[in-house]
Amino acid sequence: MAVKFFGQYLVENNLVSRDALLKAIELQEQKNLKLGEMAVSTGYVTQADIERAHNAQMSKDMRLGDLLVEMGILTLSQLEEIVIRQKNTHLYIGEALVSIGALNSEQLRMHLDAFKQDQAQYVSERIELPAGIPDGLVWEMTADLTYKLITRVLGIQFRPGKCQSVATVDSNFMLTAMDLSGDVDARYILSVSEGIQKEIAKAILKENSVDGEPLEVLEDTVMEFINVVCGNVAAKASQMGKIMNINPPVVIHPPASGLQVPSGSAALCFPIHVGEKDKMELILFIKA
Amino acid sequence: MKKVLVVDDSLSVARQLEKIIAESGDFTCVGHAKNGAEAIKMNHTENPEIICMDMNMPGMDGLTALRSLSALDKDVKVVMVTSLGGVGDKFTEALKLGAKNVISKPFEADNVLRILREL
Numbered sequence: 001m002a003v004k005f006f007g008q009y010l011v012e013n014n015l016v017s018r019d020a021l022l023k024a025i026e027l028q029e030q031k032n033l034k035l036g037e038m039a040v041s042t043g044y045v046t047q048a049d050i051e052r053a054h055n056a057q058m059s060k061d062m063r064l065g066d067l068l069v070e071m072g073i074l075t076l077s078q079l080e081e082i083v084i085r086q087k088n089t090h091l092y093i094g095e096a097l098v099s100i101g102a103l104n105s106e107q108l109r110m111h112l113d114a115f116k117q118d119q120a121q122y123v124s125e126r127i128e129l130p131a132g133i134p135d136g137l138v139w140e141m142t143a144d145l146t147y148k149l150i151t152r153v154l155g156i157q158f159r160p161g162k163c164q165s166v167a168t169v170d171s172n173f174m175l176t177a178m179d180l181s182g183d184v185d186a187r188y189i190l191s192v193s194e195g196i197q198k199e200i201a202k203a204i205l206k207e208n209s210v211d212g213e214p215l216e217v218l219e220d221t222v223m224e225f226i227n228v229v230c231g232n233v234a235a236k237a238s239q240m241g242k243i244m245n246i247n248p249p250v251v252i253h254p255p256a257s258g259l260q261v262p263s264g265s266a267a268l269c270f271p272i273h274v275g276e277k278d279k280m281e282l283i284l285f286i287k288a
Numbered sequence: 289m290k291k292v293l294v295v296d297d298s299l300s301v302a303r304q305l306e307k308i309i310a311e312s313g314d315f316t317c318v319g320h321a322k323n324g325a326e327a328i329k330m331n332h333t334e335n336p337e338i339i340c341m342d343m344n345m346p347g348m349d350g351l352t353a354l355r356s357l358s359a360l361d362k363d364v365k366v367v368m369v370t371s372l373g374g375v376g377d378k379f380t381e382a383l384k385l386g387a388k389n390v391i392s393k394p395f396e397a398d399n400v401l402r403i404l405r406e407l
Contacts, residue, residue, distance in 0.1 A: 002373065008379045012390070012391065014406060021383065205303060206304065220300045224300045228393045231372045238377070247344075
């Protein structure tokens with residue numbers, strides 16, 4: 001019921017052992033050369049060039065390949081050739097498991113089909129964002145996965161509203177935030193009314209009523225929900241080649257006038273229409 | 289009955305796991321630690337056979353605690369229960385550090401019990 005990668009799916013379902021998967025990963029680590037290693041193997045650069053570029057990376061936020069081109073060590077066409085060679089020789093985890101004898105080809109095909117079916121529910125749908133937002137595809141996926149998990153985990157019926165840029169976030173009964181770092185620098189915020197907070201608590205605690213629950217527990221269920229959402233977003237982001245780290249969630253109590261967007265950040269608001277009485281929004285603060 | 293320690297900063301997740309364990313008939317929950325440091329202490333005092341531990345916790349996180357637990361106690365079996373299970377690098381790191389399996393959140397009771405029974 002979550003975003004997974006193939007190796008995890010196989011171990012979680014006891015289709016290959018933990019030890020076999022570790023052995024296959026070790027084989028992948030031996031066979032799948034990093035960009036610098038592949039560049040050296042082609043003879044276009046030396047190990048000393050790579051070390052020089054790594055040192056330069058400490059003061060420049062650039063990928064190794066782009067930096068090697070900028071430093072005049074590689075031409076753009078040489079870099080493209082290296083990247084293509086890296087892709088063409090990549091050993092996938094399924095192939096590695098067949099190589100070590102943990103699976104045969106027929107089992108691999110069968111398990112891959114079942115895995116794709118399991119993960120089909122998390123295939124992202126396009127969501128329109130305002131122009132000029134960095135890493136737009138990542139934020140489209142974030143909103144889409146939030147909608148999917150509201151349906152699957154919380155069972156709440158809703159209609160997504162049009163995404164818009166905002167300067168202030170409206171106040172609400174509870175705002176819960178999680179900071180996202182790595183290849184992105186952003187804050188994920190879920191804003192909920194009191195009624196929605198109770199619906200989330202009922203779904204997370206699997207209880208029919210949460211009337212006697214202390215506020216601490218009710219707030220914790222909303223924090224746990226965004227932890228689940230952002231963890232699954234991080235998994236999807238890694239499939240898109242983006243490293244996304246998540247931090248423990250926090251509760252924000254904004255003033256009645258609302259929450260100001262930090263300077264240097266763009267703010268996107270995704271209204272989640274849940275009925276007349278309740279209010280729910282997803283807000284993303286994205287650093288430029 | 290096998291003794292299980294639950295490690296999660298979230299009260300609601302701890303409650304869910306404690307309920308699943310209590311209703312299983314073959315496991316008993318010996319406590320709830322809120323971070324990795326508490327988990328290491330409670331592993332010493334409660335001597336669980338299985339630890340179900342979150343990865344993303346304030347203070348000492350789950351992977352740091354897993355590294356220590358693997359070095360300190362060769363018998364305890366650790367299963368990570370985390371929303372980050374689908375991040376390949378995190379999953380691989382957990383297995384390399386000695387986790388027996390990784391359960392992704394959101395989880396279902398049947399899946400949790402199947403994995404605990406297979407340990």
